[in-house]
Amino acid sequence: MSVTKTMKKLGALICLAMLGGPSIALAGFGSINMTRGVTPVSEEIYGLHMMVLWIVTIVGIGVFGVIIYSLINHRKSKGAVAAQFHESTTVEVIWTLIPFIILVAIAVPATKAFLNLEDASNPDLSIKATGWQWKWEYTYLDNGVHFFSNIDKASMDTSQRNSGKNPEDVAHYLRNVDKPLVVPVNKKVRILTTSNDVIHAWWVPAFGVKRDAIPGYINESWFKAEKEGTYRGQCAELCGQGHGYMPIVVKVVSADKYAAWVSKEKSEAQAAAAGAGKVWSKADLLKRGEEVFLSHCAACHQANGQGIPGVFPALAGSKVTTKGPIKDHIHVVVHGRPGTAMQAFGTQLNSVDIAAVVTYERNAWGNNTGDVVQPSQITK
Amino acid sequence: MSDHHPTGIMRWIKTTNHKDIGTLYLWFAFIMFLIGGSFAMVIRAELLKPGMQIVDPLFFNSMTTMHGLIMVFGAVMPAMTGLANWLIPMMIGAPDMALPRMNNWSFWILPFAAVMLVSTLFMEGGGPAFGWTFYAPLSTTFAPKSTDFFIFAIHMLGLSSIMGAINIIATILNMRAPGMTLMKMPMFVWTWLITAFLLIAVMPVLAGAVTMMLTDRNFGTNFFNAAGGGDPILFQHVFWFFGHPEVYIMILPAFGVVSMIIPTFSRKPLFGYASMVYATAAIAFLSFIVWAHHMFTVGMPVAGELYFMYATVMIAVPTAVKVFNWTATMWRGSLTFETPMLWAIAFVFLFTIGGFTGVMLGVGPADFQYQDTYFVVAHFHYVLVTGAVFAIIAAFYYWVPKWTGHMYNEKLGKTHFWLSAISVNVLFFPQHFLGLAGMPRRIPDYALQFADWNFVSSIGGFVFGASQVFFLFIVIKTIRGGEKATDQVWEGAEGLEWTIPSPAPYHTFETAPEIK
Numbered sequence: 001m002s003v004t005k006t007m008k009k010l011g012a013l014i015c016l017a018m019l020g021g022p023s024i025a026l027a028g029f030g031s032i033n034m035t036r037g038v039t040p041v042s043e044e045i046y047g048l049h050m051m052v053l054w055i056v057t058i059v060g061i062g063v064f065g066v067i068i069y070s071l072i073n074h075r076k077s078k079g080a081v082a083a084q085f086h087e088s089t090t091v092e093v094i095w096t097l098i099p100f101i102i103l104v105a106i107a108v109p110a111t112k113a114f115l116n117l118e119d120a121s122n123p124d125l126s127i128k129a130t131g132w133q134w135k136w137e138y139t140y141l142d143n144g145v146h147f148f149s150n151i152d153k154a155s156m157d158t159s160q161r162n163s164g165k166n167p168e169d170v171a172h173y174l175r176n177v178d179k180p181l182v183v184p185v186n187k188k189v190r191i192l193t194t195s196n197d198v199i200h201a202w203w204v205p206a207f208g209v210k211r212d213a214i215p216g217y218i219n220e221s222w223f224k225a226e227k228e229g230t231y232r233g234q235c236a237e238l239c240g241q242g243h244g245y246m247p248i249v250v251k252v253v254s255a256d257k258y259a260a261w262v263s264k265e266k267s268e269a270q271a272a273a274a275g276a277g278k279v280w281s282k283a284d285l286l287k288r289g290e291e292v293f294l295s296h297c298a299a300c301h302q303a304n305g306q307g308i309p310g311v312f313p314a315l316a317g318s319k320v321t322t323k324g325p326i327k328d329h330i331h332v333v334v335h336g337r338p339g340t341a342m343q344a345f346g347t348q349l350n351s352v353d354i355a356a357v358v359t360y361e362r363n364a365w366g367n368n369t370g371d372v373v374q375p376s377q378i379t380k
Numbered sequence: 381m382s383d384h385h386p387t388g389i390m391r392w393i394k395t396t397n398h399k400d401i402g403t404l405y406l407w408f409a410f411i412m413f414l415i416g417g418s419f420a421m422v423i424r425a426e427l428l429k430p431g432m433q434i435v436d437p438l439f440f441n442s443m444t445t446m447h448g449l450i451m452v453f454g455a456v457m458p459a460m461t462g463l464a465n466w467l468i469p470m471m472i473g474a475p476d477m478a479l480p481r482m483n484n485w486s487f488w489i490l491p492f493a494a495v496m497l498v499s500t501l502f503m504e505g506g507g508p509a510f511g512w513t514f515y516a517p518l519s520t521t522f523a524p525k526s527t528d529f530f531i532f533a534i535h536m537l538g539l540s541s542i543m544g545a546i547n548i549i550a551t552i553l554n555m556r557a558p559g560m561t562l563m564k565m566p567m568f569v570w571t572w573l574i575t576a577f578l579l580i581a582v583m584p585v586l587a588g589a590v591t592m593m594l595t596d597r598n599f600g601t602n603f604f605n606a607a608g609g610g611d612p613i614l615f616q617h618v619f620w621f622f623g624h625p626e627v628y629i630m631i632l633p634a635f636g637v638v639s640m641i642i643p644t645f646s647r648k649p650l651f652g653y654a655s656m657v658y659a660t661a662a663i664a665f666l667s668f669i670v671w672a673h674h675m676f677t678v679g680m681p682v683a684g685e686l687y688f689m690y691a692t693v694m695i696a697v698p699t700a701v702k703v704f705n706w707t708a709t710m711w712r713g714s715l716t717f718e719t720p721m722l723w724a725i726a727f728v729f730l731f732t733i734g735g736f737t738g739v740m741l742g743v744g745p746a747d748f749q750y751q752d753t754y755f756v757v758a759h760f761h762y763v764l765v766t767g768a769v770f771a772i773i774a775a776f777y778y779w780v781p782k783w784t785g786h787m788y789n790e791k792l793g794k795t796h797f798w799l800s801a802i803s804v805n806v807l808f809f810p811q812h813f814l815g816l817a818g819m820p821r822r823i824p825d826y827a828l829q830f831a832d833w834n835f836v837s838s839i840g841g842f843v844f845g846a847s848q849v850f851f852l853f854i855v856i857k858t859i860r861g862g863e864k865a866t867d868q869v870w871e872g873a874e875g876l877e878w879t880i881p882s883p884a885p886y887h888t889f890e891t892a893p894e895i896k
Contacts, residue, residue, distance in 0.1 A: 216606025244823030310504035
């Protein structure tokens, strides 16, 4: 957003505010309330939100009205003389009981909504969502489909400091992924959240689902999307520097489309397994390796391989990626470095990807070892 | 004679005088407020527009973390303790605090703890970047090396708070002038007495949490490490068992301040004194049994969630009683609007808005949408900035004539008020919208639908920040000179502190006054 443009927007805002504001039509400024979702739970939450919002607004108008009346009429400059009353058990009892009764009235529908929200029993479909720094791993427990969902490259590139790129040119900036979750419409989907490292939270506002993904725990929550479409959310628990970069995209599709998607996923998994057996050219490995590096490694080691001093080691010119034996390099990628942020990628990437990324790391950023690593060399 | 005091730097280092120590606390708090505020400016500058322009995500996280820690432990809590030191002995007719040497030590720990905390920003790997709530395992296994310094800084800050609290309780319970029964104490003294008990109860819990972090990080224990059989959620329970009473530690003395100022400028006694005392005690009690409302999304059993929802919304009852009592105090008073009163009235309005969003957040199912969004950020800034900080500023304008003997400049004070009161709403009100629209807190960059309100919020933030630098100018100007203050200062002021000369002599109430 250019400065002039933002100034124009600010000007527009001030004008609108002076007009009383109800006609606000600008997209961003228009969004001032909770968005309504597409699941029964999110609808219930929206109803509770609006009910409590109205109650506090009415109470606020009442209390603030009394204060403002006092401020206007009981001022010394108008000749007001202070009364000296200073206690009344009756009014104290009344204004203790009234809030109490209001709160009980709120608690009844809230309890009902809570019991529904927490009832994940009898799902039609269960998906495990595992949080990683900084991506989501999805496993469909019913049919074995399994993949990682990373933030899209365009958002990541644009969000680099001084990238020179304009976020407005990126579709769904920071809210787009390379591979979205796909679920059928009108089915009860149970989401099981857990984490591989720190605490994350899986949040899709339109579903009314937000659940922490905690290492050592498996939490359950559920949704039943009643409208086809693409719904976007993001990680809601601070999980490190990539916290703002782990979006969640869910495509809700018809039962037929879902079935077709599942069979396509399965055949692609078979094809990938076949790729592990063949010998790859260096160019192909480098190309694929760069993709893998950018989606899995660059968040820490940086796209230029320089890392972040004192936090994440540089790979450009490091011992492991240049002089050290290839075997050790593969070992670090496959098994990680326990006790540090370096994950064990052996469980996340297939042998083609690992071979490709090791090849890439040994040849990029002036490492120029000329080494080529084939999938057959990867032993997990 | 009685006004003789040492001079030079050693006066401040060796002082055991409650007024000197109060001044030290207040200056320390103000410096930390400006440092913590400058971190907030970095945050708002980065969030002015989508895309990363100024800092990297890791440093952004350090800024949100340090901003929170410094404002809570460095600014608000020491400011409240500073007010307690200055005012409690003068309000109860005591010559000093009960434990003056310990008082010196509780203050002088603070600068060292603060320097240690801030120095982490310059260490290899950067400062703490896991949020002021420092959830494990992000703050243990995955944290930078500087975290150990952060842990020791928290230990020292906790030590200082506990000693300050012990001193305040000992002073209030033992050193009141003859005739001043507990139910005759000014509300500020009452709120601090209750706050001090909260501090003694929960600061050791915080110390326990960071000690477990320390051993997890360095000595092979696994309190919070799931891979070693530990439990990351245990950390959250321990932290919030401290953390929820902590928010009342910051707000109860603010209630006390406002309960002193509103009657003065209404020229009318505080309405419902006894119910105010009981409401404060009720809030303090409830604050211990609601902690897990910060954790609705961690996956508690539904019975637990229901209990914490019910207990949480109950806090609205005593809090509402307080707001009603302030309203009734103003009702049919004879109101004037000097600067302290303006801040106190703004407190009542804006703190109440924070209270309203508190009720909304307490309604568990809805909290699933609010949790960890800007709605929460807006809520706690309404209660802590327009609540606690506004009360501290109100207290400054109200008592500074007694402290310095000089009246502040009314025109400047009012300018400071209106600048702050307007900009703070431009800053924080749109954050409600951002949260409801789905913007998570603690993210360095955001999707485009959040751009417009973030821009507005940042502009409000810059004006609010600049207004507090203007406040620094007012403070210095008032200390250096100004119209001479009378002993009573305010027409409607009542209480022992207004019976002594302005500025307050170095030693007061060496002979206890008689309370009828």
